[in-house]
Amino acid sequence: MIDIDEIILISSRVEQRASQSFNLTCWKSRQPRDDTTYRLKFTDPKVCKSFLLTCCPHEILSSTRMDLGECPKVHDLALRADYEQATKTKDYYYDIDAMEHLQSFITDCDRRTESAKKRLAETQEELSAEVAAKANKVHDLAEQIGKKLARAESLGADGMVEESMKLMEEVEDLRKRKASAEQEYRNSMPASSYQQQKLRVCEVCSAYLGIHDNDRRLADHFGGKLHLGFIKIREKLDELKKTVESRREKRREERELERNARFGEIADYDVTR
Template sequence: MSAHEQMRAMLDQLMGTARNGETDRHGVKFYDDAVCKSFLLQCCPHEILSSTRMDLGECPKIHDLALRADYELASKTKDYFYDIDATEHLEAFIADCDRRTTAAKQRLAETQEELSAEVTEKANAVHELAEQIGQKLARAEALGEEGMVEESVKLMGEIDELRKKKAVAEQEYRNSMPASSYQQQKLRVCEVCSAYLGIHDNDRRLADHFGGKLHLGFITIREKLAELKKTVDKRREERGASERERTGGRRHYTQPLSQQKQTRSRSHRSSSKERRRD
């Protein structure tokens, strides 16, 4: 993106579609069905996971920073209940991801050498310690980049302790199985983003994973969904009440078909009697 395009996007984000008097520049409003409501709430997976291994491509609905700015301004005075739309969108997306995770676990169970319960427990202990190291290392590096040196150093101390525990766990795992089997890469599936992690992955590889855009993107999506789900039932009730208030509580009653026929029949007989009297 050129400097000019970046500046234009920044102005769109700050001022919306009405900047420079361009009130109808887009020909679409943020409340139109064609606009992505998850994008307006900054939680569309198409945007969050762009340029990752799981890039979803362009969202079928419109993403526009100016429309988001319009929505943020309008939502200060009116409730549009777009959090409900976003909840349903993210629920469907995460459900699909969880199905892929389950399928990946099944494939591993079918293709990897089956281990005894004792060996599996030891392998899982190594995996869990390795994941803790990778997560903390990624966090320590991020803190260092933000200038929070003291916090970063404290985390590195915790990482050193975890490495000692991992070395002990690896030795127990190694001693529990033949050398030929130990050399084989034992994989597991990341519960957050469904990527494969190996028991022999080094700290750098794990830190790159846990600090990478894909994994962090999934954390963002899952945390946003968890936040939305806390209030979605109440919000649905509020939306229903708002709709009833807007329509004045009117309900359109449609007479059952059998009653409609009876009414027409009585009306027809009454008309026939009137004609005979004449």
């Protein structure tokens, strides 16, 4: 049975989060730029190229548990607008800079994820292969529930009530399967061991997820700004990596042509003197 109150609560929470995010963005965009920023061009090395392409982790993960603080490079919406206008007539190859920035960031995050996994393996009670498989099944079903609930929130906030209700039906089916999986897991080990919180690390954002986490917490995680922010960063990185080699080659060729043209101008100047 789908809980209508749950649908209403989902929509209310999403609207509240969206309003807070919008207000924060508007406030930041209205802040006066200092004289140094005002004089900058978007081509200046001080300007964040990832920001110009709307994929700087400092901006995407702001106000989350992994807030990186202020970016060491300049973020300015006016400069982004200038860049977007300029790219209509010239290629600046800033996607290469952004890819290298995101690659470095994600590599560091993945390293921390592996370290967190090792710490868990050292501190948590070791499970047999059979029990571990049952625990993982509970984790997997819980993640599916959390993701679908988060998606239902998004659809409900967009006014797509029928689609949201359909997802909630799928959630109800997953809840039944999870309850059955939890029973199997519970029966496979002593009660004292079962009560211990079994954790694992989210592969996307490195957050800890517990086997006893309720649906609401999982939905908040998978629909939260931190997790969705990491998805955006990872997807952007994958997109940029597909073309980076050809883009680097094209940039190299273009720079070589520009150098040859400059040398030609110098040679012509020397001849005429």
